Structures are given as structure tokens and as C-alpha cells.
Amino acid sequence: MRRTAPLLALCLAATGLTGCTAADTTPPAAPAGITAQAGSATSVHVMWQAPAPADGVTGYLVFQADRLVRELPADKTMADVTGLTPQTAYTFTVRARDAAGNTSAPGAAAEATTPAAKAEDRRVPTAPARTTGRADGPRSATLSWTAATDDTGVTAYDVYQGGVRIHTVGPAETGTTLSGLQPDSVYTFTVRARDGADNSSPESPAVDVTTPPSAGQGPGTAPAEFTATASPGAVTLTWTAPDTGRPTGEYELHVNGRPVTVIQFGDGAVPPSGATRVEHRLTVTEPAGTQWTLKLRARLPDGNWGAFSAERSIVLMA
Structure with a gap:
């Protein structure tokens, strides 16, 4: 945990000013769990574990040997380092930085060796079948x-x-x-x-x-068995309502990561909670070939939104 209270007390004692604020000079902890994996003959993928919120990390510095190669914000815990040489061993470290500019010590170094380059290789691998x-x-x-x-x-x-x-x-x-x-x-x-x-x-x-609810969280709130089917000028959504203890008549639909509409069912149209399938048909005007990724979540009895359903990708039809 970051602590500046003792410095603040010294500042107040020395100056007698009630508005004095001690500078933050404590660096965050070094990133843990650093790994490096060659992704190609000229690139390596570096990953590390996210810090605890109390560490106050605002960004990361990725080093190849002693050379800074990437700077990333706090919400990114992986980076591709490109422009490397085939059949070469590399060592990577990562440092964390906080809002005051304090930089951590480097985390434990990770090593990776790039494979040999293959000339004119344009054939993609097969997809994992299962x-x-x-x-x-x-x-x-x-x-x-x-x-x-x-x-x-x-x-x-x-x-x-x-x-x-x-x-x-x-x-x-x-x-x-x-x-x-x-x-x-x-x-x-x-x-x-x-x-x-x-x-x-x-x-x-x-x-x-x-993932199951955490201890004391109660039953799951995500709509189950979510499907999305495209037809000419429409998309049909089906799902099983979460078991919230009462009928669920309001759902927030997200398309391509953004909330676009709230689906509401009137009285008498809402199936019993968790009992039967729910279906909703959307009319679409976007051009054929447009790709959508959809997910939704239910309004819970306490007024909050529940957990998201699975995501489904579809291509709109004319």
C-alpha cells in the first residue's frame, strides 16, 4: 500500500500550513509475472500481471535489454515488440509508473528467442479445429x-x-x-x-x-444461451432470462461494444424469470455485409444492470 501520511505530518510540523501536501516519492511495486513469447521471426509478445488498484499505476515501460521499446497505459498488460532479428535471443523487463512520475524497479526479466525467417511465406496456418x-x-x-x-x-x-x-x-x-x-x-x-x-x-x-458468482454474491445474473440470427432486414435474438426472483422485462443491448437500445417487454409479455426462452426481433437498415458483435444484460430487481451474456458475431443480410 502506498503511504504518504508520515511525510505529510512532517510537512505540517515544519511549516505550520494546513494546506501543505507532501510529494509522492514512493514508487509502485515492480510488475510481476512477466513472460515473453516469440510470435514470429521478427516479433515477441510480452505480458505481465495487472497490479493491485492500491499501487496507483498509471502506465508501463517495456525494455528490451536497456532500451525502452514501448510505453503503455495502465489498462494494457501486454505488448508486441516488433522489428527484431530472426534467430536472436532477447531479454525483456517491464517497469511500472505512477501519476507522480515514480518508476518501479524492473520486474523479473523474461527471455525469448525469435525463430528463423521463412522467405515468401504467405500460407496461413489451419485454424484450431476444436x-x-x-x-x-x-x-x-x-x-x-x-x-x-x-x-x-x-x-x-x-x-x-x-x-x-x-x-x-x-x-x-x-x-x-x-x-x-x-x-x-x-x-x-x-x-x-x-x-x-x-x-x-x-x-x-x-x-x-x-464464471460463477463470488462468495455472497447470490445467483448468476447473466442471460444464458444467447443467440443472434440474421435474416433479410432483421436480426432475431433469443436468450434465457436470468433467475433474479421475479420476471425480467428490461434488457440493454450492446452492438460492437456500445449500448444501442434498451429492449422492454410490457406487462403480460415477460416470461417467468429463468423459466422459458425470450425472443426479440430487430429491424435493421444497415447495408448487407455489415458485421455486428452483440451481447446484452438484464435490469435487476434492485435497478442495477446484471452481468453480460455471451457475445455473438453475425453478418447482416440484404
């Missing part, structure tokens, strides 16, 4: 997938959640554990294989993982 996942608790999950193939060899597997890459592992791995998840949430994961020329495969089949 993906499975399970929640290990309210804040972690384990994924596994079938190995992909490539004419020059797979060099890494990238895990995506909601269309964003969140994790990378080596070519010999066909599974990984993800941490830092939220309780009572549905996550949709896919996996892509990558080769030494940075060609990425198509996505694996998506897998939904639902």
Missing part, C-alpha cells in the same frame, strides 16, 4: 484447443476475447489458464494459430465460459 473451456473459479478459466498445422510450422497461439487478443502461448502449448476475469460473467473465447511470418489462421470455433 476449443473447450471451463471456469476454475470466479476470476479464472482454463482453455484448451486442438493443435493447428502450417507448412513452415506454428510459432504461437493467440487467445481472443470479444475480438481482442488477450493472451499468447508457445507453439507446443494447446491450453492455457486465464486470470483476472470478473465473477458472474460470460466470456466468449477463440484461438488463432500464427506462423513465423506472422500469418494468422482463421479463428477456432468459439467457446463460452461462465
Whole structure:
């Protein structure tokens, strides 16, 4: 925990000023859990663990040996370092920085060796054919997938959640554990294989993982078994209402990460909570070929929004 109270007391004693504020000179803790994985012949993916909120971290500095190669905000805990040399060993460290400009000591160094370059490699790897996942608790999950193939060899597997890459592992791995998840949430994961020329495969089949509520949180609040089906000029949504103890008649729909509408069901039209499927049809005017990623959440009896459903990707039809 960051502490400046003793400095503040000294400042007040020395000056007698009630408005005196001590400067923050305490650096944050060094980032933990630093890993490095070669993604191609010229790039390495560096990751580390998110700090505790009390550390007050506002950004990170990524170093290759003693050279600063990336600066990132506090919400980013991974970085791709590019422009590297094939068949070369590299060492990476990460430092944390706070709002006062204090910089931590470097975290434990991570090493990675880039593979040999393959000339004119334009063939993408095959997609992992099968993906499975399970929640290990309210804040972690384990994924596994079938190995992909490539004419020059797979060099890494990238895990995506909601269309964003969140994790990378080596070519010999066909599974990984993800941490830092939220309780009572549905996550949709896919996996892509990558080769030494940075060609990425198509996505694996998506897998939904639902984290359980944390202790004392009560039953889950996420709509279950969410589906989205495109038809000419329309999108049909179906889901199972969460069991909140009473009928749920209001849902917030998000499209491509943004809230776009609130779906409301009038009296008599709301199915019993958790008992039957709910269906809603949207009329769309966007051009055919537009891609949407959709998810929704329910208004709870206490007035707050519950956890999100799984995400579904569709392409609109004419």
C-alpha cells in the first residue's frame, strides 16, 4: 500500500500550513509475472500481471535489454515488440509508473528467442479445429484447443476475447489458464494459430465460459444461451432470462461494444424469470455485409444492470 501520511505530518510540523501536501516519492511495486513469447521471426509478445488498484499505476515501460521499446497505459498488460532479428535471443523487463512520475524497479526479466525467417511465406496456418473451456473459479478459466498445422510450422497461439487478443502461448502449448476475469460473467473465447511470418489462421470455433458468482454474491445474473440470427432486414435474438426472483422485462443491448437500445417487454409479455426462452426481433437498415458483435444484460430487481451474456458475431443480410 502506498503511504504518504508520515511525510505529510512532517510537512505540517515544519511549516505550520494546513494546506501543505507532501510529494509522492514512493514508487509502485515492480510488475510481476512477466513472460515473453516469440510470435514470429521478427516479433515477441510480452505480458505481465495487472497490479493491485492500491499501487496507483498509471502506465508501463517495456525494455528490451536497456532500451525502452514501448510505453503503455495502465489498462494494457501486454505488448508486441516488433522489428527484431530472426534467430536472436532477447531479454525483456517491464517497469511500472505512477501519476507522480515514480518508476518501479524492473520486474523479473523474461527471455525469448525469435525463430528463423521463412522467405515468401504467405500460407496461413489451419485454424484450431476444436476449443473447450471451463471456469476454475470466479476470476479464472482454463482453455484448451486442438493443435493447428502450417507448412513452415506454428510459432504461437493467440487467445481472443470479444475480438481482442488477450493472451499468447508457445507453439507446443494447446491450453492455457486465464486470470483476472470478473465473477458472474460470460466470456466468449477463440484461438488463432500464427506462423513465423506472422500469418494468422482463421479463428477456432468459439467457446463460452461462465464464471460463477463470488462468495455472497447470490445467483448468476447473466442471460444464458444467447443467440443472434440474421435474416433479410432483421436480426432475431433469443436468450434465457436470468433467475433474479421475479420476471425480467428490461434488457440493454450492446452492438460492437456500445449500448444501442434498451429492449422492454410490457406487462403480460415477460416470461417467468429463468423459466422459458425470450425472443426479440430487430429491424435493421444497415447495408448487407455489415458485421455486428452483440451481447446484452438484464435490469435487476434492485435497478442495477446484471452481468453480460455471451457475445455473438453475425453478418447482416440484404
